[in-house]
Amino acid sequence: MYMEKVTEILHEAAATAILPRYQALAAGEITEKSPGELVTVADREAEQLITRRLRELLDAPVVGEEATAADPGLLRALHEAPAAWVVDPLDGTANFVAGRPEYAVQAALVRGGRTVACWIVQPALGQEFTAELGGGAWSSGVRLHREPAPAEPEQIRGAALTKYLDPAIREHIETVRSRFALVESGAKAAGVDYPRLLTGAVDFLRYQRTLPWDHAPGALLATEAGAVAQRLDGSPYRPDDDRTGLLVAADRACWTRVQELITPPVAGA
Known part of the structure; x- marks a missing residue:
């Protein structure tokens, strides 16, 4: 699997396209792609970089949030392709625009309609999370286990x-x-x-x-x-x-x- 390499790609996208604009967006770098749905130049540039790098690892369709907004037909890859990448280049765009740190860069690998690996990087919070189907969930080398919730x-x-x-x-x-x-x-x-x-x-x-x-x-x-x-x-x-x-x-x-x-x-x- 490509666990470390994809994590590196998401960090690269954050360092190149996202963090330089964090709390420094110009007005012209923010638009509405639909009512109430913001998109920034950081979203688009990060997705382009991630898409290119992921296809170098595994030449499979990339179902990116921004690309799918332009071409909804990309979603068919999740049903039809043997494997597909899923990418959210900037999850929490409204928080990013407001200068809040609660945003993330995300990717997943889907095979046969089932997620088999995932990556979440939180650039402003300094956290990263990964999981592989059957291999557990991890954060910076520490395996994660959710304890049961209270009964009441x-x-x-x-x-x-x-x-x-x-x-x-x-x-x-x-x-x-x-x-x-x-x-x-x-x-x-x-x-x-x-x-x-x-x-x-x-x-x-x-x-x-x-x-x-x-x-x-x-x-x-x-x-x-x-x-x-x-x-x-x-x-x-x-x-x-x-x-x-x-x-x-x-x-x-x-x-x-x-x-x-x-x-x-x-x-x-």
Whole structure:
């Protein structure tokens, strides 16, 4: 596998395209690619560098966030190609634009629709995380293991990005928020939130949008550390599955308990 080399590539992209612009972006270097979705010159330059370097390692399609915004057909590679790279050159662009350190550079390798390796680098926070299917999750040479969450909901801490939720689900989560020790909105960067789950800062993460560049890296990192990343019907997360809704939790008991509490009751049941 290419574990060390890909980590080096992400650090190279950060050093070349991202860190020189951190807290130093010019107004003309920030645009909206869609309403409320920012993109910067750092995103684009980093993705170009990462794409070129990854294809030198393994000449497979690269499903990059910015390239896919221009050509949504690239997503077909996750279904059709024997192998594909997935790249988020700057996860947490809004934080980066605001000068906050909660952003990450992410990549994953997908084979047969399944994530087999992942890399997360947090340039401003000085952290890096990797995982290989069956090989565990690691941070700077230290193997990661997520301890079980508390049994009682009143002691469970979580994050729910409610921006994209159906209004009924959002309203229900607001109703049950007091049942938990804390339900925050998260760092607004999956490449920061997934590692926070593994360090125990939170016990669960609830997402609606599950774009592969956001979740392919973190979901593998979480499961290789002993956590659970599943669709709302209990099926495992896969990057070639374009359904919405994902719940990640410290352990299976926590996943089940949180899912029961945050799922609105079926009308008439």
